[in-house]
Amino acid sequence: MGTHTDFYGAIRIRPQIGQPLADRLSAWLASAHIRRDVGALRKLYPTDEELRAHTLFGDGDLGDEGEFYLPDRTNRLDFIFVRGADPCPLPEGLTDELYQRPPRNCPDLESDLELVHREDGTCSYIGWNGGEYSYCIPDWLHLIAGYLVPRGYKLDGTMFAVEEFGSEYYYINVKDRRVDVEPWWPETTYADDFRGLYLY
Numbered sequence: 001m002g003t004h005t006d007f008y009g010a011i012r013i014r015p016q017i018g019q020p021l022a023d024r025l026s027a028w029l030a031s032a033h034i035r036r037d038v039g040a041l042r043k044l045y046p047t048d049e050e051l052r053a054h055t056l057f058g059d060g061d062l063g064d065e066g067e068f069y070l071p072d073r074t075n076r077l078d079f080i081f082v083r084g085a086d087p088c089p090l091p092e093g094l095t096d097e098l099y100q101r102p103p104r105n106c107p108d109l110e111s112d113l114e115l116v117h118r119e120d121g122t123c124s125y126i127g128w129n130g131g132e133y134s135y136c137i138p139d140w141l142h143l144i145a146g147y148l149v150p151r152g153y154k155l156d157g158t159m160f161a162v163e164e165f166g167s168e169y170y171y172i173n174v175k176d177r178r179v180d181v182e183p184w185w186p187e188t189t190y191a192d193d194f195r196g197l198y199l200y
Contacts, residue, residue, distance in 0.1 A: 004164040005134055010127030011141060011157040011174045013148065016117055017124045020058060024070065026115045028056045029126075031075040033106040036066030036093030044092065056147075065103035066093055107136035107143065127159070137161070138172050142179040149177045160184075 017025060041062055045051040051060040056068040063069070074092045102109050112131030117124045126144065128134060137159070145155050159172040171182040 003167070004132055005137075006162045007128035007134065007137055007159050007172075008162075009157065009159040010125040011155055011159065013124040013126060014154050014156075015123065015152075016121050017115070017148075017153070022115065022117065022124070024056055024058060027070050027075070028068075029111045029113050029115060030129075031071060033067065033102045033109055033111065034074065034094060035101045035103045036062075036069060037095055038062050038064070038066055038093065040095075041066060041069060041093040063103060063105075065105075067103035067106055069093070105143070107139035111140045112137065113140055113144075125157075138179055138181050141172065141174055142177075145174065145177045145179060 016022075041054075042051065045054055048060055051062075052058050054070045054072075055061055056070060061068055069092075071092050074090075074094060100109065110131060112129055112134040113126055114129040115124060115126050126141070128137065141155075148155065155174050155176055157174050159174075161168075161170050161172065163169070169184045169186075171184055173180045173182060
């Protein structure tokens, strides 16, 4: 059983992410990030047009292990978990050897992040989607910043994380490609003295 963490706040992205990247990035964030056989994917989409339609940046780049792939059928982990002993070949570049493993440069199987946009067109925001066990939010933000900043976007903002039962608190500070985690603990008095006497 894992530990639940709540995240508050969001990270601003300027300028607002336009189409078609906005829809592609939203779909990518919501997808299961599973290591795939890139050779099998290329056979699945033999034309450049088909391949571009299934990649994050619309450039046909699947990544070394399918990390930029936008799946049609296997975009949720529940598809993977219900397969069981199905003898049929796995679709969309999945193999038994790569089953339930993220690409090496993806922090986890799910990002637990969501992209939204201001109606006035000034900026986009990325924040926590309410996922139950979100262990890698800072790592995902660092990865996404590394994709967006070279493309002319600026990121800024602070999120605050509260682990289950108040076991840990921390800030996530983002400034363009820099993502820092800053532990936080509320100021109290005589906590160590009391704990030492109470547990003696």
